[in-house]
Amino acid sequence: MSDYWSQYWKQGHLTSFGEEIKGNYQGLLADTWKAFFKNNDDTASILDIGTGNGALLALARDVYKNSCLVGIDSATLSITQELAVDSKITFYSNIKAESLPFDDAKFDVGVSQFGIEYSNLTLAIPELSRVLKSGAKFQFVLHDNQSSIVKPNNLILEAAHELNAQEGALTRMERMIQEIGLHGDSSTGAEIERVKLNQSLGELVAKNRQGIWGTNFPAFLKYVMSKNWGAERRLEMLSLFKKELLGQVERLTDLIDASLTESKYQQLTDLCADSSLEISEFALLNENDNIIARKVNGFKK
Template sequence: MSNYWSQYWQQGHLTSFGEDIKGNYSGPLKQVWQALFAPLNESHRVLDIATGNGALVSLLYDDNIQNSLPAVDAIDLAKLQIESSLLTRSETTKFHDHVNAEELPFTDDCFDLIVSQFGIEYANWNKTLVHVARCLKPGGKAQFVVHNSESTIVKPNSAILKMNIELAKKGGPIDTLKSLCQTLQKQGKGAPLAEKHRNKLNKIMNKLVQQDEYAFKATNFHLLARSCMQSISQIEQVSSLFSAFESERKGSVERLSDLINAAVDDKQKRKITQLIAVNGLKLELFDVVSNEQNLPLAWQIQLVKPLK
């Protein structure tokens, strides 16, 4: 995993995709966890795989009406930035960064519940399910909410990924904006060559807006163009703007590529179902979680480790 994910979590995001769910997971996503978390108390031990910034742990805390918190181990492969309120809420909750879900460093039969929300699918299912089966206690449960390739999360982010790639094509929006800035700095406003670049840039941007306004605005390229024009006389400032934008664009491309590749389609669903059985786990549920408009939001997977 690249440093882009560590940088992403350090910015305080709750989710692995474009827009955070305000205030934590809510609606249908929250509902799939509430019934599972309700019976938990201090006698239980929970593992949260690919915790991100601890959104599921926070939800578990918020829904624990017994005020009897289970022991929680929350792991992630990236460097984490956990809010102090989560770090200090319970002495039995431990966050571990740089831990690979494919090589869980825990003893056999030690967890009552293993969970993951938009995280476990980024790992290798073959390797991870071996450790899930090993670490679950007999009778223990696992629930994973994973990206669905047809979901209202994946499809818009796929469009944003394509738009970010389009921006960097040779002679495309970024190159044209750079040419415009360089010409304005050398020849000044109103120079024929500057107007040529400006007209080309406007034409390209209008075309991309017509193609997919949401995806285009999500790249923030229009904000880069505006900032460059406002700072055009400051050469170093304009250069810094381009550098910062390119760093964020590359990070977005990497994160969203990971998301698209991790999203589960029907073919992968069948493969995962087979792997669950191979590892001696019982599949109880593998179904679509839908939003309020009845559109696919994610897959919900529930497993049980049979009693010996």
């Protein structure tokens, strides 16, 4: 995995939803966590796996008045001043869920939201169990492969792969720009390439409109071709677009690999059972008839 999460957190976001969420999580996600937190002793020590910039611990600190709250993440975090000065909370950057720098049986509570599923669960689940006390509670809110968060990104990923394909729209756009540059906008060569590109794009839109718009390619194409730029400038912009698209493919591939399918959920439950983590509750979190996540909680035997 490249370091895109460190770059992301550096932009100052508190949650993993970027500009979509102002401030911290609200609605069902926040309510789910508040309900879980209030069932624990307010002096409990709590570990958050894949904490990001600490959105979950920011919710937890209102409940756990006298606790020790710890967040770990494999990325380099950029914690806001407000959380960084809270002496109850400690953040550890560049620490992986698969290998935790804590003694056995240190924590009363283990939590993770859209975090632990990115790790290698075969290592991370026994590791979490190791650092939890006997009787400790845990709760995960996990990406679900069928959720309204993951599904649209699946469509964007499919569209990005098609754009990138050998004779895909990106190659066709490049050829069209070269033809226009060499022989002019109204040359036969340019017209042939323009028709091929429009055909390719038309097919993509017919097949996966939401995904193709999600890649931003139609708006990019319109912008580049509507200005009177030379071929060199246009090719430079295309190369930048390709680079960004590759970054997007990497991020979305990780998200989709992380999200729970039935078989990944089965793997998680088997690993929990093998690591003395008893699952008490499993639920799909639904908001406005849309699945937004899976909730799994329980305790260490």
